[in-house]
Amino acid sequence: MSENLVVIGGGVIGLSVAWRAAAAGHHVRLVDPSPGRGASWVAGGMLAPVTEAWPGEEDVLALGEESLRRWPEFAEALTTDGGDPGLSEAGTIVVAFDRADAEQLDVLAEYLGALGRVVRPVPGSKLSRTQPGLAGSLRSGLLVPGDLAVDNRKLLRSLQVAAKRRGVEFVEDTASEIGDGQVRTGGSVLRCDTAVIAAGARSAGLHPALAGAVHPLKGEILRLRARRSSLAPPGRTVRALVEGRPIYLVPREGGELVLGATQYESGFDETVTARGVRELLEGAERVFPGIAEYELTEVTAGLRAASVDNLPVLGELSPGVLAATGHHRNGLLLAPVTADAVVAMLAGEKPPEQALAASPERLPDRERN
């Protein structure tokens, strides 16, 4: 049955939901004052359930792996509808800077091994042969062939084109209130059968059930570009622990490199700080010294939608209102499974089973209204 849908939020989640729902035959409007920006614009683009995994977060890993499994098909459909989203299959290498970092890496390797995931330890002495340009002083590494990466900005452009091609109407406005079969924006009232809240860090203010469940986590990201005289960027994603701080370097086409990311809990503050930039550059030089000569082309901050247990909030909040938010650092990875789950729910079908752990049912003190 075709529904009248309003999706709130034009980041990777909102755009994916809108595109897939429109492709499934629903009438979709997407409300966002500037679609294709937000936290999705400020992202490394790692589709990395394994290297993001951590003991005790099996649900997060399972959901991520299910979405990763869906990514190639998602990308293929997207290429047809909106153009190449820039998927890369070069994999990831995770490296440790000092002894304590190496111990953390060992824990991760053991945990992943126990789960049956393919990871290949690389001793420090062989790292720069495995990945040219890595610092000779790194302690140890872990090669993860399974991780994919995507060019977040290409992806956002492609999703916008795809959504429009499938008939999604873009309302460039801010949603202020949801309820009683309608979404109120600054300039209009949009009637709908179902509203989907995919407003990232700003979702909490849109429904009482989300208050306290989703909060902003600032992340600063730098973009750099290799110069003629400098070393080419690494061929695959490099993740590193440097004195306990995680950083990543994700190559893009044309010698570009995305370097991220800091994490600060500081409310709705999107300031790029001196410390954040210094820490990222310092860490990156220790891991991949050639980056010192790169051009610094962009410094940006975004607000991720963090949840308490690192799982998104995915499901019905109240009649006619669905949540697809709280994706933390994993919005790009989780876009396919999230969109599929929402489309299934709209059709009255069961969402993918790995998405059940993300149900709003788990939220404490959930108000139903």
Next chain:
Amino acid sequence: MSENLVVIGGGVIGLSVAWRAAAAGHHVRLVDPSPGRGASWVAGGMLAPVTEAWPGEEDVLALGEESLRRWPEFAEALTTDGGDPGLSEAGTIVVAFDRADAEQLDVLAEYLGALGRVVRPVPGSKLSRTQPGLAGSLRSGLLVPGDLAVDNRKLLRSLQVAAKRRGVEFVEDTASEIGDGQVRTGGSVLRCDTAVIAAGARSAGLHPALAGAVHPLKGEILRLRARRSSLAPPGRTVRALVEGRPIYLVPREGGELVLGATQYESGFDETVTARGVRELLEGAERVFPGIAEYELTEVTAGLRAASVDNLPVLGELSPGVLAATGHHRNGLLLAPVTADAVVAMLAGEKPPEQALAASPERLPDRERN
């Protein structure tokens, strides 16, 4: 006698010369594709002959001090013609990070003392009382009350307004050739009695006598802004030696802070590098830790016009062609004396005597043509 003048270059030197020459009754055209930018746009704004001084560079110091003496009157006339250029009289404190830096500072203090300049040593333990916010671990400091500072961007705006008010015509084009009583640009030929080359680092290509005499020296500068929760910027200019590297922090109105500057010899390359930004931020945090919380609002690079002996090239290169270039790190400081010297030469009068050391006569292998 009123001359027909073409000034090549719309940085602080070209604008000052054009404004003063027009005020003296000459007919002036100024050629620059984007006046008010260039290296003058990317500057700290210190008017600091004393803290820039170095044993063996007495001519540089004398010229700087003469220009500094002329600055208040220059600023007053400019305020009338073009608006407030943002002159600050808060002075400078120079600090040393480690023992070797402190030794360098001692040499500077001794040298300045011998020249009879007023400087006041501050022991490391008293630095943070003298200038709140300075790191407790700094070794020593030197208070220099005489140094002025100017808001380089306000100054450039004011100079443009003043020049226009005095009748200077702006030709937004690039000068390509000079000679035979004319200046050739991309789009026209400007006839003149005298051409003044004030094109900074790009001057060398405009006259054979300047080839090898002036070359580009890249400088990277950051601009930051205090946030509500962070410490206010220092009330005066802070210069520091940090493990041998000089940096400066110059406060601006509204909580802004200019942090500079790296120095690289790398031709006409204006790339902002990862290393440059990292080094500046790292150094600044060691000197003024509160900067870590500041917003990083801008990263830029400019090309200073360096000369071999750190003196500008100021005087006649060939009949009808004057040079006013090669001002190195001191363009803002030396603008008044440079403009006065050019105006004097145009009138057939003697320039200020401190400017004689800057004569092109000193250049080796000078071709006269």
